[in-house]
Amino acid sequence: MTWQTSYQRWNDFDLLEKELRDKLTEIQSDEQSLEDAFYKNLEFGTGGMRGKLGPGTNRMNIYTIRRAAEGLARYIEKRGEAWKQNGIVIAYDNRHMSQEFAVETAKVLGNHGIKTYVFTSLRPTPVLSYAVRYLYTAGGIVITASHNPPEYNGFKVYNEDGGQLPPAEAGAVIEMVNQIENELEVEAADQAELEAEGLLEWIDEKVDEAYLKELRSVNLNPHITHDAGDDFQVVFTPLHGTANVLVRKGLEQAGFENIHVVAEQAEADPEFSTVASPNPEEHQAFEMAIAQGKEVGADILIGTDPDADRLGVAVPDANGEYQVLTGNQLGALMLDYLLSQHLDLPDNGIMIKTIVTSEFGRTIASYYNIETLDTLTGFKFIGEKVREYERTGEHEFLFGYEESYGFLAKDFARDKDAVQAAVLATELALFWKTKGKTLLQALDTLYQRHGYYMEDLQSIKLDGKQGAEKIQAIMDTFREEKLTEAGGLKVLAVEDYEKSRRQKIDTGEEEEITLPAANVLKFVLEDDCWFCLRPSGTEPKIKFYYGVKSSSKEESQQRLVRLKNAVEEYLPQ
Incomplete structure (x- = not known):
């Protein structure tokens, strides 16, 4: 069936809802818009x-x-x-x-x-x-x-x-x-x-x-709020979405009293009128929270996306300027806190992350003798494993997260949960404050212990039918190009999740990937570095993920720049 046939079927439908009829009339002379629709x-x-x-x-x-x-x-x-x-x-x-x-x-x-x-x-x-x-x-x-x-x-x-x-x-x-x-x-x-x-x-x-009763179980050290929470200041923005009531109630029942909500972003607004994008992954979404944070001397800024399954956090640096943590950084801090404060870690405990999430988490979990499982991108795969382990008893779930600001600490929910994460992150920040450190300083402690892991994400938006074709062309280019090095780093293996195969570059030996098939390519590099290509499943985008590690912040920054530049050279014009 051609797009013209589908359009005519709609245009001839006498009972078409009035607003849709009006909009269809608006674009009836715009062939490109009609084709895309x-x-x-x-x-x-x-x-x-x-x-x-x-x-x-x-x-x-x-x-x-x-x-x-x-x-x-x-x-x-x-x-x-x-x-x-x-x-x-x-x-x-x-x-x-x-x-x-x-x-x-x-x-x-x-x-x-x-x-x-x-x-x-x-x-x-x-x-x-x-x-x-x-x-x-x-x-x-x-x-x-x-x-x-x-x-x-x-x-x-x-x-x-x-x-x-x-x-x-x-x-x-x-x-x-x-x-x-x-x-x-x-x-x-x-x-x-x-x-x-x-x-x-x-x-x-x-x-x-x-x-909310279940949410109480997220607090690991409820006494510290009572003992040291009086002057702990929290600024919260729901970014015009759904989290306003439950996040505030969750924080209040955890004992946090000084909660300052960004008033302009507290009301539900389908136009998200105060932000360019209602995404706590992006620094601009925190602009109003940062301004309010400076006014009240906030120890932590927390922001949730519209449906409240993603949490972003910003904390003050040594100069009093607020820095937005990446999902990988926040996940690492949460994971270390959960494992370090767990009174009796189970022998069969497991942490679950996705294949595009930093290897930092695996290293932290290993430090506490906890196993890590990788899943495909998408929290549904983490939720599926939580259910499986609950049924089989093979592992006890301890934490799940992904780089795109999705976290799950307690399995009474089976999807990423920004309400849980908001309560956990706030307690985490207060815990480190009682130790005389900000979350940035706590993060640096982890880097010194485990190595300087750094990640980045590049998204290329390509709308419409032509955009979808370009995205596939990019994937084809990297599948056909036999990369042996990238940014001065040797390629050790290529993982093609569409073919469910992992090929070692030096020997050509292939291994099966025991995950569901997906249009994803991951290049495993030396020194715990890597990059990955994945078309988004929910937006007209292709995403490039990068991860590097070294013994110093400066070297990791340089490696990241070299790797990104090398990959961009292969993008078709």
Whole structure:
């Protein structure tokens, strides 16, 4: 089917929702915009679905939402009547159309006799993960586009364990979604009738209260807040998202009293009007928090992304200027704190990280005789392993994290949890303050002990159909180019996760990679250095990850620059 055929099908649909009809009329003479909106179905992948809002099969709208919900409904029906009765819990963030999409999803599921629990107002993603387990539902859905720009929204699916769908389960749902040929014909039940029949139930603070009780377990040294927390100052920004209430309550119940919320960013705002990007990975997102931090003499600044599954932290340096920690740095500090303060580390304890996360964490875990497991990028793979180890008893989960500011300390949630991380990071900063150190000084202590690990990330955004083709061309170039060195560092091995093979450069010997197939390339270099290429699964980007190590800060900085320059030379123009 051509994009013109798909467009005509929409244009001829008499019942097309008015706002979508108006927007379709606006672009009817713009062939490039029409092609991009209709040249494919918005992909429902292993992470669910994410895209720009607007009319078209390649956009987020009530019809593509209904298509996704219909596919999930058929999947649940196939699992049996008990799954239908257990139902699905649905949460949503502050983005444009989030609540409407949540209700549309409930109406499609209800049309199949599947019960839904829908939050009365916006909630963080980790609360959705917890709610699945708390309510014993067959799964969950959160309507969110995380830290994407305002014109995006998304649809993310969770299994009965509260984790994002792993590949096998996602594949079964994807198969059902792909069987639906016409999203305009998906039937949705009447909301009022579903409410009357008990197939749509609204839920509110009951889940929050249970979650907050579990959150108490994150505090390792609750006494230090009582003993030394009186003059400890915290500045918090939810970046216009969902975390405002629960992060403040979590900190307050942990004993922190001096919590200063950035007022301009406390209210939910789908336009994220005070930031260029609502992403705590980026320094600009902390500008207002930094200004307020200087006013109150804050010991720590914490910021969460819109759906509150990522946490960023900034702390003062020796000159009183605030420095934003990287996800790798914050993860290393959290990991060391958790392991050092654990009274009786289990013999089978394990830390889980992703393949693009710093090797710093592995070295720290090894220092405490704790094993490290690598997974593919995406917290769903960490959540999947937590569930597996809970079932088998093979390992005891101690901590999971990824470089993109996702952390999980306690497994009552099965996805990255910025509410947990905010409480842990704040206690961590207070702990080191009682030792006379800032988090930057604590980090330097770890570097002196383990070596100077440094990382960087470069993202290249390439929109639309042509962008997708360019991204694939870049991956093809690096697959075909037989690199033997990069930035003066010898290439020891190439790991091609699409082929599930690891090839040693000196001997040509190949080993199997026992992880799910993914379009990822990783080049393992000498001296614990590496770089990795990965097309984003949620944005029109290709990401380049870099990691280096040496015995000094200066040498690591130089290695990082040389490595990045060498890799950029191979990029097709």
